[in-house]
Amino acid sequence: MRIVFILVLAVGVGLAGFAVSIAKDRFDQYQTALAEQRNAILPTTQVVVVNRQVRYGETLTEDDVSLIRWPAEHVPFGAFTSIEELFPENDELRTVVRIMEQDEPVLLAKVTAPGEDAGVASRLEEGMRALALRVDVSSGVSGFLRPGDRVDIYWTGTGRSGEGVTRLIRANVQLIAVDQIADEQRNNPTIARTITVTARPEDVAALTQAQSTGSLTLALVGVGDITESETVEVSTSELLGDVEIIAEGPEVCTVRNRRGADVIITQVPCVN
Known part of the structure; x- marks a missing residue:
């Protein structure tokens, strides 16, 4: 019995020592992780x-x-x-x-x-100017414009050749006000009469000249659209395609005579 008791006691002491060793390792790992976390805290x-x-x-x-x-x-x-x-x-x-x-x-x-x-002046970046443009229900994207949107501006008028032409004159122009509203969070659609855009001084001159010599049309640019619009121009002839010119032949003169229910057409010399 004494030998069995000693063996049981030895096994118990060994298991206790092993448990203490495992617990110490766990505690050391926790302390190390805690120290690493403290060192990883970002300065604020x-x-x-x-x-x-x-x-x-x-x-x-x-x-x-x-x-x-x-x-x-x-x-x-x-x-x-x-x-x-x-x-x-x-x-x-x-x-x-x-x-x-x-x-x-x-x-x-x-x-x-x-x-x-x-006011609008507080929204202008350095070197930019505010310009008001006249719009209506057709040119103003049916009233869906709001401050903060970006638009492409097209001009329609008479070109140098005397032919009608539509041309993209300015792309990605930002709106800062619609009529008297500059709140970007306004979502109610309204039919605007004027819009205010930001533009460089040279763009102000170009848009003013375009508005006085033709009509302007706005095309709304998507929120996530980052593409750069290339030069776009469409003339009347390009829109309708090539016009085929048919040469006129010699003048033909005829005389119609009615005989009962029949109509007889006879070609005769033309007399000017």
């Missing part, structure tokens, strides 16, 4: 976000924003990193020019400068 910085959904034209106040931690290497371009940067000491507030959802970072492109309203 503060970014200003909105507390609620804000829409075009609203005035942004300090109650509408808060600071959160954001990965320092992935801060969006134009983000504000402090409340003081967003709201200067002159107490002039900024106006929202693009919709922002809750917890979305406030970007420089989505608000005006302090004290400015959400």
Whole structure:
């Protein structure tokens, strides 16, 4: 019995030692993984976000924003990193020019400068100008245009040869306002009378001349369309195809005589 007891005790001690060794290995692995995770934590910085959904034209106040931690290497371009940067000491507030959802970072492109309203001038990039063009239900894509869309502009008029022609004069032109509406989130279709586009000064001159010498037609460009439109021009002759000219033959004169129910046609010399 003593030998059996000693054997059982030895086996128990061995199993206990083995269990302790396994537990120690597991604990060491956990500590190593925890250390690696701590070392892998990205450095963060503060970014200003909105507390609620804000829409075009609203005035942004300090109650509408808060600071959160954001990965320092992935801060969006134009983000504000402090409340003081967003709201200067002159107490002039900024106006929202693009919709922002809750917890979305406030970007420089989505608000005006302090004290400015959400007018068209705040939407223009450096070197660009705003130009108003006349449209109607047919040229304005049946009222489905809205601010932020891009369009190709076609001109229809008389070419140098005196023949009617339609030509693509400007491609991927961005709309910043439809009539008096500059809100990009407006989805209700309206029949616009004027649209406002952004253009370089040389494009302003070209579009103004085109509008005064012919008619303009807009073609809506798809949201994800990144193709570059090539030069497009169609004349009347190209549209109708080649016209076959048939040479005229000699003049033929006839005389019709009725005999009962019959009509007899007789060719006679023509007298001018």
